[in-house]
Structure formats: structure tokens, C-alpha cells
Amino acid sequence: xxxxxxxxxxxxxxxxxxxxxxxxxxxxxxxxxxxxxxxxxxxxxxxxxxxxxxxxxxxxxxxxxxxxxxxxxxxxxxxxxxxxxxxxxxxxxxxxxxxxxxxxxxxxxxxxxxxxxxxxxxxxxxxxxxxxxxxxxxxxxxxxxxxxxxxxxxxxxxxxxxxxxxxxxxxxxxxxxxxxxxxxxxxxxxxxxxxxxxxxxxxxxxxxxxxxxxxxxxxxxxxxxxxxxxxxxxxxxxxxxxxxxxxxxxxxxxxxxxxxxxxxxxxxxxxxxxxxxxxxxxxxxxxxxxxxxxxxxxxxxxxxxxxxxxxxxxxxxxxxxx
Amino acid sequence: xxxxxxxxxxxxxxxxxxxxxxxxxxxxxxxxxxxxxxxxxxxxxxxxxxxxxxxxxxxxxxxxxxxxxxxxxxxxxxxxxxxxxxxxxxxxxxxxxxxxxxxxxxxxxxxxxxxxxxxxxxxxxxxxxxxxxxxxxxxxxxxxxxxxxxxxxxxxxxxxxxxxxxxxxxxxxxxxxxxxxxxxxxxxxxxxxxxxxxxxxxxxxxxxxxxxxxxxxxxxxxxxxxxxxxxxxxxxxxxxxxxxxxxxxxxxxxxxxxxxxxxxxxxxxxxxxxxxxxxxxxxxxxxxxxxxxxxxxxxxxxxxxxxxxxxxxxxxxxxxxxxxxxxxxxxxxxxxxxxxxxxxxxxxxx
Numbered sequence: 001x002x003x004x005x006x007x008x009x010x011x012x013x014x015x016x017x018x019x020x021x022x023x024x025x026x027x028x029x030x031x032x033x034x035x036x037x038x039x040x041x042x043x044x045x046x047x048x049x050x051x052x053x054x055x056x057x058x059x060x061x062x063x064x065x066x067x068x069x070x071x072x073x074x075x076x077x078x079x080x081x082x083x084x085x086x087x088x089x090x091x092x093x094x095x096x097x098x099x100x101x102x103x104x105x106x107x108x109x110x111x112x113x114x115x116x117x118x119x120x121x122x123x124x125x126x127x128x129x130x131x132x133x134x135x136x137x138x139x140x141x142x143x144x145x146x147x148x149x150x151x152x153x154x155x156x157x158x159x160x161x162x163x164x165x166x167x168x169x170x171x172x173x174x175x176x177x178x179x180x181x182x183x184x185x186x187x188x189x190x191x192x193x194x195x196x197x198x199x200x201x202x203x204x205x206x207x208x209x210x211x212x213x214x215x216x217x218x219x220x221x222x223x224x225x226x227x228x229x230x231x232x233x234x235x236x237x238x239x240x241x242x243x244x245x246x247x248x249x250x251x252x253x254x255x256x257x258x259x260x261x262x263x264x265x266x267x268x269x270x271x272x273x274x275x276x277x278x279x280x281x282x283x284x285x286x287x288x289x290x291x292x293x294x295x296x297x298x299x300x301x302x303x304x305x306x307x308x309x310x311x312x313x314x315x316x317x318x319x320x321x322x
Numbered sequence: 323x324x325x326x327x328x329x330x331x332x333x334x335x336x337x338x339x340x341x342x343x344x345x346x347x348x349x350x351x352x353x354x355x356x357x358x359x360x361x362x363x364x365x366x367x368x369x370x371x372x373x374x375x376x377x378x379x380x381x382x383x384x385x386x387x388x389x390x391x392x393x394x395x396x397x398x399x400x401x402x403x404x405x406x407x408x409x410x411x412x413x414x415x416x417x418x419x420x421x422x423x424x425x426x427x428x429x430x431x432x433x434x435x436x437x438x439x440x441x442x443x444x445x446x447x448x449x450x451x452x453x454x455x456x457x458x459x460x461x462x463x464x465x466x467x468x469x470x471x472x473x474x475x476x477x478x479x480x481x482x483x484x485x486x487x488x489x490x491x492x493x494x495x496x497x498x499x500x501x502x503x504x505x506x507x508x509x510x511x512x513x514x515x516x517x518x519x520x521x522x523x524x525x526x527x528x529x530x531x532x533x534x535x536x537x538x539x540x541x542x543x544x545x546x547x548x549x550x551x552x553x554x555x556x557x558x559x560x561x562x563x564x565x566x567x568x569x570x571x572x573x574x575x576x577x578x579x580x581x582x583x584x585x586x587x588x589x590x591x592x593x594x595x596x597x598x599x600x601x602x603x604x605x606x607x608x609x610x611x612x613x614x615x616x617x618x619x620x621x622x623x624x625x626x627x628x629x630x631x632x633x634x635x636x637x638x639x640x641x642x643x644x645x646x647x648x649x650x651x652x653x654x655x656x657x658x659x660x661x662x663x664x665x666x667x668x669x670x671x672x
Contacts, residue, residue, distance in 0.1 A: 126387070212429065213426060213429035213430045214429065214430050214431050214432040214433075216384065216424065216430070217422075217424055217430045217492065218432070218443075219384060219416065220382055220384060220417065220422040221416065221417040221421060221443070221444045221447070221495055221496070222413055222415075222416035222444075222448065222499065223417075223443060223447065224413060225409050231443075232432055232435075235434060235435075236432065236434050239434070310434065311434060311436075311479050312433060312434075312481050
């Protein structure tokens with residue numbers, strides 16, 4: 001297992017190295033306007049002076065080596081347009097914790113609600129009228145079919161109203177990092193989609209599992225229904241779920257563009273879009289790099305987790321006969 | 323047979339099972355009665371779809387959700403199992419009294435649990451052992467079923483076992499429940515021919531060691547000849563003939579049993595085409611009139627199409643549901659090779 005993890009980490013490092021190099025090459029192809037705040041008003045000598053000071057007129061190999069060095073020191077460069085002269089690590093350092101905080105809260109909530117909902121639905125398919133399954137399906141279909149923009153606005157609107165003159169819901173409409181009550185609506189918005197998603201897939205995998213022969217054998221050997229659900233059905237249905245959970249952790253770190261702008265959350269969502277629109281080359285470069293690293297780490301984490309939950313995945317070479 | 327005089331351990335009377343499929347009703351078991359005696363091993367034979375699996379599933383409450391027992395009784399230990407409604411009721415029976423070995427060992431074990439844990443689950447449920455004592459019991463039953471190096475095997479997963487070994491594990495789970503009745507639903511069908519005999523020998527050994535009553539379900543008459551004391555022949559949801567192994571093999575009375583035995587390749591003559599029963603089994607969605615086998619029976623009597631024959635007793639242990647046994651019936655001789663079999667007095671497998 002340890003050997004496998006080391007191998008995967010080394011391979012991930014290699015992937016990262018390749019991505020960084022390609023990213024560097026791509027950004028050299030970008031127009032140089034992206035390094036200036038007011039390119040149009042500058043004379044060509046001014047531009048050359050600036051380029052020289054940024055080291056952009058050096059030979060490419062020299063630039064590449066410098067790029068690697070800076071990255072190793074954790075220096076992502078300085079923003080040129082978005083917030084001129086401010087270190088990119090500082091810009092991101094303010095934003096990423098907010099996205100992660102909201103994202104992790106909503107991840108926990110969607111797991112805590114979505115998984116039990118899926119279990120409930122799967123168990124209810126065995127009952128006579130399947131009420132739980134039907135209600136759950138209605139919820140899932142609504143969440144999946146209605147465009148998310150619509151229900152986010154509904155949540156924001158309904159959640160912030162005062163009813164019958166009393167503050168029953170009346171949560172703040174906009175996010176304010178200092179006010180815990182203002183977290184509630186964005187978190188609901190962020191988690192409702194994943195709740196439906198988890199419930200749908202877990203239900204499906206559990207129904208699949210409960211028709212397997214070994215579940216019949218477990219029933220035939222006299223294991224009570226609840227224990228079958230827990231020990232055999234849920235446990236086995238959870239294996240394919242690992243991939244979904246890994247994906248949603250990745251999305252969490254990237255922040256949600258729509259939800260963050262709706263509740264005016266100063267998070268990561270939309271930062272990349274803004275940076276590209278405003279042609280801030282160094283910021284784009286840094287963000288792409290961060291997302292690439294997060295994705296690679298996510299894949300690594302998912303594979304390791306998969307190996308832990310599924311014993312059929314073997315890390316070592318097969319020994320002897322099967 | 324002395325054991326016939328004992329009280330049956332499991333007694334099924336006039337059992338009827340119906341399935342509802344897309345609004346249509348399928349009459350899968352049509353009034354079947356069978357007594358199972360303690361310590362014996364009985365084989366239920368019949369072709370695919372004859373209802374043999376459904377029949378035994380009723381005794382464990384494992385019918386699919388669209389199936390229902392519509393009549394009759396299953397008596398076990400003073401209880402009528404047909405009155406059971408909830409899983410809690412059935413927990414008194416499943417494993418504890420009746421255990422089952424399924425057909426396909428490749429799929430009947432949980433792929434994510436070590437085989438040790440899966441056996442231990444049965445041990446903890448039914449032998450009331452915990453922890454280290456349960457672990458020791460698992461190792462013991464593992465070596466009982468012929469799995470060497472039990473402590474290492476305990477920690478392995480099903481994918482590390484071959485088909486035959488997995489079936490041994492399934493049998494270990496069944497006997498670890500300490501049941502009184504062991505139902506083997508085609509225990510060797512999915513296995514290699516060379517492994518089949520080993521598994522049958524193992525089941526026989528377990529039967530002796532743990533004093534089990536065994537019910538085999540199979541369509542393989544070779545298996546039957548090897549293991550069964552008694553045979554019940556099923557056709558279209560009904561038991562058409564029941565008797566001791568010798569009686570059914572050497573003195574069959576029902577035309578379906580004749581046809582079934584005739585289709586054994588071992589009875590065929592070299593260079594001649596093998597015998598096959600003509601036609602197809604009846605559609606159980608329709609109501610069956612008379613003898614279900616009559617349309618495929620070239621020797622059928624007129625009454626076979628009109629009225630369902632009762633069970634006639636040939637001897638104390640041998641019964642068949644055919645009008646041929648009625649005193650008024652004309653003498654219809656069985657096919658030649660069936661008679662030859664009787665004269666030979668030999669088991670075609672012996």
C-alpha cells in the first residue's frame with residue numbers, strides 16, 4: 001500500500017511538472033497586453049522598459065527556469081490588472097478560505113442528508129406503496145430538472161422573507177463573513193443539488209446491490225433486515241459512491257460561480273472568469289496552476305480511498321494462485 | 323423404510339403459490355404435498371420452470387415480492403410457516419432451522435467481506451458465540467469443509483477463491499448456522515464436473531456430521547442417483563411422482579418420469595439420436611386442466627385431458643399422480659428401455 005502511494009505521488013509530481021511547463025508555453029503565446037494596466041496609453045519604450053523589468057525579454061529557457069524557481073518558493077507572481085501590484089498568493093489567500101469553508105459545510109450537510117435519503121428510498125422500494133421512494137424521486141426530479149438559477153433565487157427569496165410578521169426564517173439575503181446566520185442560505189443553495197445527486201446514486205446502487213445473490217444468501221442465513229442494509233447493502237453500494245464524493249470535494253474548492261455571485265460571497269468562484277476577461281496574464285497562470293494541482297490531488301486521493309474501501313483492488317503484485 | 327413411520331420434520335400440504343406479473347397471474351405451485359423425514363435426503367427433480375426452486379423458497383420466506391402463497395400449509399415444529407408475514411417471524415426459521423446453499427458460488431458471497439467474517443456472521447447469529455470463541459468456531463467449520471490453512475483463508479476475500487472453494491465456503495456458512503434442514507439449490511450446476519463429486523461428497527459428510535436433513539433441488543439425475551434416499555419428480559408446478567431412489571429409477575409409473583429417464587444419454591443406443599420429450603411445458607399463466615403432461619404424452623388417455631389425476635399409492639413409499647394407476651385404466655406398458663432398466667435392476671449410474 002505504502003509503495004503504491006509513493007508511486008502515485010511521484011507520478012502526480014511528474015504530471016504537475018508537465019502541466020506547469022505546458023502552461024508556461026501557452027502563456028508566452030498570450031498577447032503582452034495582459035501584463036499592463038493601461039497598455040494603450042503607453043509608448044513603446046515604456047512598454048519595453050516594463051517588459052525588461054518583468055524579465056519577459058529574456059531568452060525562454062531562462063524565463064522557464066525562473067518560473068520553476070519562483071513556484072518552488074511559493075511565489076505565484078504579482079497581479080497586473082485585477083489588483084495591480086498585489087501578490088497573487090495574497091489575493092487568493094483572502095478568497096480561498098471562504099470558498100472552502102462554505103464548501104466543506106455544504107459537503108458535510110449534503111452527505112449527512114443525501115446518504116440517509118438514499119438509504120431511506122432504497123429501503124422503501126421493498127415496502128408496499130414505496131411512499132418514501134416516490135417522494136424522494138419527486139424531490140430529485142425537481143432539483144435535476146429545474147434550472148439551478150431558478151431554485152437558488154427561490155431559496156434566497158423564500159429564506160429571507162419574514163412570515164406573519166415574525167422572523168421565522170428571515171435569514172440575511174447576502175453573505176457576511178462575520179454573521180453566522182448569513183451562511184445558512186448559501187449553504188442550502190450549495191448543498192441542495194448534491195443532496196439530490198447523492199440520494200439518487202446511492203438509492204440506485206443500493207437497489208442494485210440488494211438484488212444480488214449474496215444478499216439472498218445473507219437473508220437465508222437469517223441476518224435481520226437492518227443488519228443486511230448496513231453491513232452488506234450500504235457498505236457495497238458505497239464503493240462506487242467514492243468517485244462522486246471525490247468530485248464534489250474538487251468542485252467545493254473551486255467555488256460556485258453562480259451561488260457566490262448571488263449571495264455576493266467573496267470567494268474563488270468567478271475569479272478565473274474575471275481574470276481571463278480582464279486579461280490579467282499572471283493571475284490566469286496562477287489560477288490554472290492551482291486548479292490543476294487540486295485536480296491531481298483529487299485524483300490521487302480518490303484512488304487511494306477507492307483502494308481502502310474495495311479490497312478487490314490490489315496494490316501489490318498478485319501473489320501465487322487466486 | 324423405518325424412517326417413513328416417524329413424524330415428518332417438515333410437512334407441506336396442498337401448497338399453492340401464485341405470482342402476479344404485469345397483471346397476469348402465474349400459478350407456479352399447484353397443490354403440492356410433501357413430507358420430509360428427519361435425517362433423510364430427498365431430491366426434487368424437474369426441468370427449468372417446473373417450480374422446484376419456488377417450492378423450497380416458500381419454506382424460508384424467500385419468495386420474490388410479487389409471489390404469494392395462496393393456499394395450503396407448511397408445518398414445521400408445530401408452526402404453520404404460511405402464516406408468517408414479517409421478516410421477524412422468518413428469522414426464527416432462516417439459518418437457525420433451515421439453511422440454504424445456492425446455485426452459483428461465484429455470486430453468493432459478498433465480494434467486500436472476508437470469507438471469515440461472512441462465516442462468523444452466521445456463527446454469531448446462531449451459535450451465540452462472540453469474539454475469540456466465534457473465531458475458533460469459524461476456523462473449525464473451515465477445516466470441516468476441507469479448506470486448509472484456515473487462519474490465512476479466514477482473512478481472504480471471495481475473489482481469492484476458486485469456484486469449488488467458494489461453494490465450500492457457502493456450505494460452511496450454511497452448516498455454521500447449525501440448522502436441522504439443509505436445502506441445496508442446484509449446488510453443483512455452476513461447477514466443473516470434476517469438482518461436482520467433491521462438493522456432493524462434502525454435503526453428504528456434513529449431513530452425517532451435523533445430523534442434517536437435506537433437500538436437493540436439481541435437474542441432474544446423476545446428482546440424484548448419487549445422494550438421494552428419496553426422489554420427488556416435479557412437473558409444471560406439481561409433484562407427479564415420489565418414491566425411494568430405487569422405486570423411481572427402476573419402477574417409474576408416471577409417463578413424465580418415463581420420458582425424463584428416457585432422455586438420459588446413458589440409456590441411449592449408440593449411433594441413434596438421443597431421446598427428447600416432444601413439445602414444451604405448459605404455460606402456467608393459463609389454467610391447467612387434467613394431467614399437465616397429457617399434451618406431450620403420446621400414451622395419454624382421454625381422461626388425462628379432462629380431470630386431474632389424484633395421487634395413487636403404488637407402495638407405502640411410492641406415489642404417482644397418473645390415471646394409469648387407476649384400477650379402471652387400460653394397461654399401458656412403459657417404453658421399452660424403461661422396462662429394460664427394471665429388468666437389469668441396476669442403477670444407470672452405478
